[in-house]
Each structure stands twice: as structure tokens, then as C-alpha cells.
Amino acid sequence: MERKYGKKASQKVGRALHEMEKGELTSGNSGKKVTSRKQAIAIGLSEARAEGAKVPNKKSPTKKSATKKAATKKTATKKSATKKTASKKSTMTKAAAPKKKAAAKKSMK
Missing domain, CATH: 1.20.5 (Single alpha-helices involved in coiled-coils or other helix-helix interfaces)
Structure with a gap:
């Protein structure tokens, strides 16, 4: 069975979660501190996509x-x-x- 996410992606998500727990992770343009676990995961996956790691594409809107x-x-x-x-x-x-x-x-x- 093939994995959905690559090693690099899991490292990025782990780093983002760690930064969030420390209070160092900030959101894009606003620069506000991230408090949501889901948002931290999304930021990690976004960074992994930018670096070309194996991450599934964002879901498109359903019918x-x-x-x-x-x-x-x-x-x-x-x-x-x-x-x-x-x-x-x-x-x-x-x-x-x-x-x-x-x-x-x-x-x-």
C-alpha cells in the first residue's frame, strides 16, 4: 500500500505543530499567532507542497x-x-x- 504523504511532508507538519505549541508559528500575511492545530497542519502541508514533497493536492469543491x-x-x-x-x-x-x-x-x- 502506497503512502499518501512523504517523509518530508511529515517533517514539515511536525515542525509546524512544534512551533505552534511554543507559540512561534504565525499565519501568512496577518502575522497572527496560530492557535489551531488544524491550521498548523495546513501550514506544514502548504510548505511541503512548495518544496515539492509528496502531498496530495488540495481538495476541489464538490458538485x-x-x-x-x-x-x-x-x-x-x-x-x-x-x-x-x-x-x-x-x-x-x-x-x-x-x-x-x-x-x-x-x-x-
């Missing part, structure tokens, strides 16, 4: 998440469409209201 994005786009367009029709309705009722009042005044005279 479910792609369909969720498409579904949210559809609902967003539906919401904007309903907003447009609602604004048309409100302008129509406002425009029609003075005509009714004028007709009512004429009938009173």
Missing part, C-alpha cells in the same frame, strides 16, 4: 457546493425580480390614488 452556488444565484435573481415588481405595484397604486379622489370629489358636487 454539491457548486449546485448550492447556482441555487443561491437563482434565489438572488428571484429576490431582485420581486423587488422590481413590488416597486412597480407601489408606484401604480400611488398614481391611481389621486384619480380616485378626484372622481370622488366630482360625484359629491
